[in-house]
Each structure stands twice: as structure tokens, then as C-alpha cells.
Amino acid sequence: MIEVRNLKKSFGANTVLNDVSVQMQPGKCNLIIGASGSGKTVFMKCLVGLLQPDSGEILYQGQDLTTMTTAEKKEIRKQIGMLFQGSALFDSQTVEKNIMFPLNMFSRDSYAVKLKRVNEALERVNLKDVNKKFPAELSGGMKKRVGIARAIVLNPQYLFCDEPNSGLDPMTSMVIDKLIMEITKEYNITTIVNTHDMNSVMEIGDHILYMHKGLKEWEGTNKEIIFSKNELLNEFIFASEFLKDAKDMRMLELSGKIANQRNMDDLMNNEGSTRQ
Amino acid sequence: MLKGMFSRPENGRVYWKELMHQCSEIGIGSLGIVVVISFFMGAVSTLQTAYQLVSPVIPKSTIAQIVRDTMILEFAPTLICVVLAGVVGSKIASELGNMRVSEQIDALEIMGVNTKAYLVAPKILAAMIVIPLLVVISAALGIYGGRVAGSASGILAANVYDKGLHENFVPYNVFFALTKAYTFAFLISSIPAYYGYHVQGGALEIGRASTKAVVVSCVAILFADYILAALLLQ
Numbered sequence: 001m002i003e004v005r006n007l008k009k010s011f012g013a014n015t016v017l018n019d020v021s022v023q024m025q026p027g028k029c030n031l032i033i034g035a036s037g038s039g040k041t042v043f044m045k046c047l048v049g050l051l052q053p054d055s056g057e058i059l060y061q062g063q064d065l066t067t068m069t070t071a072e073k074k075e076i077r078k079q080i081g082m083l084f085q086g087s088a089l090f091d092s093q094t095v096e097k098n099i100m101f102p103l104n105m106f107s108r109d110s111y112a113v114k115l116k117r118v119n120e121a122l123e124r125v126n127l128k129d130v131n132k133k134f135p136a137e138l139s140g141g142m143k144k145r146v147g148i149a150r151a152i153v154l155n156p157q158y159l160f161c162d163e164p165n166s167g168l169d170p171m172t173s174m175v176i177d178k179l180i181m182e183i184t185k186e187y188n189i190t191t192i193v194n195t196h197d198m199n200s201v202m203e204i205g206d207h208i209l210y211m212h213k214g215l216k217e218w219e220g221t222n223k224e225i226i227f228s229k230n231e232l233l234n235e236f237i238f239a240s241e242f243l244k245d246a247k248d249m250r251m252l253e254l255s256g257k258i259a260n261q262r263n264m265d266d267l268m269n270n271e272g273s274t275r276q
Numbered sequence: 277m278l279k280g281m282f283s284r285p286e287n288g289r290v291y292w293k294e295l296m297h298q299c300s301e302i303g304i305g306s307l308g309i310v311v312v313i314s315f316f317m318g319a320v321s322t323l324q325t326a327y328q329l330v331s332p333v334i335p336k337s338t339i340a341q342i343v344r345d346t347m348i349l350e351f352a353p354t355l356i357c358v359v360l361a362g363v364v365g366s367k368i369a370s371e372l373g374n375m376r377v378s379e380q381i382d383a384l385e386i387m388g389v390n391t392k393a394y395l396v397a398p399k400i401l402a403a404m405i406v407i408p409l410l411v412v413i414s415a416a417l418g419i420y421g422g423r424v425a426g427s428a429s430g431i432l433a434a435n436v437y438d439k440g441l442h443e444n445f446v447p448y449n450v451f452f453a454l455t456k457a458y459t460f461a462f463l464i465s466s467i468p469a470y471y472g473y474h475v476q477g478g479a480l481e482i483g484r485a486s487t488k489a490v491v492v493s494c495v496a497i498l499f500a501d502y503i504l505a506a507l508l509l510q
Contacts, residue, residue: 070390073388080386105387106286
């Protein structure tokens, strides 16, 4: 379990995180949402230890990341997988070598065993025949999926995803969302997603943290968000008339007055067939 | 940054592979330009020395001595390292800069890899292994280039050139050249690695860091050259 207590981070006079406290729900999809500049990326970087907060605690199973030694941090990081906004695949290496990299670094298994695990990870993210391709030969959605495969290949306990849908079309975004949700449930990992994609909020937001100007403004589930009276949150999420209508529709769906007719499995199949 | 490089490797075999890869990138990647520059540097040195030595009192074999000592003392270690600062330095700075900007370094950090040890140390170590070898090759090729130019232009016969090479040879000069080569190799690799590793921004900043790394490396080489000469050639 990850618990954050009174986290503060400033860059000079600019306070980016101001006393943020939250408890991430284990085995669930935890979403951090907020407008650009709200501090969510800095928050995530603090959570994974890429940035050192000014004060506060980040507890992984009760152990404070901010006071850990380098060796202790290394151990924690072995339990963390992360999908970066730009996928962060190693340009000079093939897909196979990208995914095998953490195994090469931390596992003493034979090449055959490692290759088997790479292929399993690729299969899990629904990618075939891409082992020998370089990142430059892949589409944005495929890069994200390779990024997810690399993140899960060491069976992490925590999966961090920074803007997993940025730069993707709505259909591919939904495929990635579904994948993240499925992996969270299947591997029983705690997933923390940084996003401002409203589809993600509605589809995979088991637990949502809304940040505004470095403060935790709202916290709840994707069902509660529909009925939230928080003005800042409503302004942010339901900014357009279209989204306001969508909110009304969802409220009706949740109250059982109309049926939910969306089917993400169809989208997944369509995306897979167009790629291969 | 250098302090952070010294830690126990997560997996020795991966680090060894990376070291060999960097040796190949730096050594084989720069060999062509080193061969061409060295050969012509030696050839031109022969012609220009002969042009300036107009006294009939001075034997022609002196030309070979001057070319040999110039190549060993200055041209091979210093000029070749200035060239390598451009070739290798810009490559190291832009490679690390690109990895920083595209979050590849962050990805390695998250995996629990010591990025300074994995990305920077093999580059510096590879440069320290390969660049002195390139300097030795450069000196040998420069001297050979002088021999070829001397014979081809009819200034001095090959046997006279060879005789000159054996006269007044000071082995200490080779030690001095290698000391310079190791020092410059460290500067050529560590300065661009520093600039590349700490890039912030985008493509423009990578370009700026790369240029700055080359300029600073060149100035550092020339400064170190003076210091080493002052200290070791008393």
C-alpha cells in the first residue's frame, strides 16, 4: 500500500505541491487528475522517487521512501513498473531487448526463460510479431503497449502510468485504458495513473484524486465524481456542453434509468485487427 | 556526477557488454577519421619541415626526427584528441541528452539502475581504454605518412627517413604522449557526459549542450596540454 502524508514540494518560490495527503487503494486503479500545471506530474515523480519532496512522507508498506538509503530505494524500485508519457523505450534496442532489459539487469534466468517471459508480456498487451522491430517502427499505441509490457515483465506490485493516453486517438486510448484496468485486476497490483483524459476517469477510475494548484481538491470514485458538487472539479471535468450532456447520460445510467450500451471488447478487437 | 558512478553493478555482464559496446563505438567509430588526419598530418609536416630547413649543414634525416617528435609530442595526442572531442564528445552529449529528454534515464532510474554507473562510467572507461590506442595508431601513421610524402616528393629517401627516426629517440616522449592521451581521454568523455546527462528541455537544448560540451572539452584539452607540458617537460 502507498500512503502519502503532508507532501510538499517547491521549485524556488513556486509551491507545486502543498500538503498533499492521500492513501492509494491497493489492487485498484488510482487516478491523479488535474489541469496542466496542477502538480500531478511532480506528485508522481515524488511518489517514484525521481524528485525529493521538501517535506512529508511517502510510505510503501509503511517504509518512508523519502528517508530510504539508495540500496533501500533500489529494492522498492524493483517492485515498481512505470509507463512514461512518451513510452521512454530505448531507441537503439529492439522491442524484445527493451522488454528483456529489466530481466537482464535483475534476473539470473537463462536466455530461453527470459525470452519466454518477454513473449508472455507481449502477448498480454496483445502485440505479436514485433520482437525484432525498433521503437521508431511502432505506432504511438504500440509503443505504449510495449512500455506496459516492459513495466510488468518483472511482476511489479505497483504500476505507475504517466499520461498513458497522451497523443493517442480516442479508440487507442480506450484500448490502453482497458489494458491498464485488466492488468491491475489480473496481477492484483496497485496502479497509479496520471491523466486528464475524461474517458479514463470514467472507465478505470476506481479511486480518483483531483489536484488543483498543488492542493488535493477532491477525492472519490468514478461514480461519486458524477454527483460531485465541487465546482472546480465540475469545471475541469465537464468543461464542454458535450461533456455536460455525457454527465447527465451517465447519471441516468447509474441511476438505472437507461442501459449502458458501450462495449470496449469490440473496440479492443477492432484495434488489434487494424494493427496486424 | 563522478562520485555517483562508483557503485556495485546490478549485473556485471550487462555492464561488461555496455563497456565493449562503447569501446567499439568510440574506437571503431573514430578510427577512419584518425587514420586520414594522422597520415596527412605526417605527410604535410615532412613537406613543411623540409621547406623550412634550407641550411646545407643540417642533415636531411633531421626532418624525420622533427616529424617523429612533433607527431609523438603534440600532433597525435593533442590534435587528434581535439578532433575526437568533436567526434566522440558530441556523440556522448547528444546521446545522453536525448535519453534524458525522452525520459529513458528516468525509466532506468525507476527500474533501480544506477544510471551514472550504467550510462556514464562505461563511456569514460571505454574512452580511457581506446583513445590512448588511437593516439598510438595516430603517431605511427603520421610518421609513416611523413615517410611516404618524403619519398613521393623526392625530398628524402625512405632509408634516410628511417635512419633519422632512429636518431636521438627519447622514450620519455612516448610516456609524455600517453600521459596526455589518458588525461585528454578523461576530459573528452567526462565533460560531454556531464552536459548530456544534465540536459533539460528539448531538441534545441540537446544541440546546445552538445556544442557547449565540444567547446569546453577543446578548451580543457588545450589548458591541460599546457599544464602537462609545463609539469612534465622541465
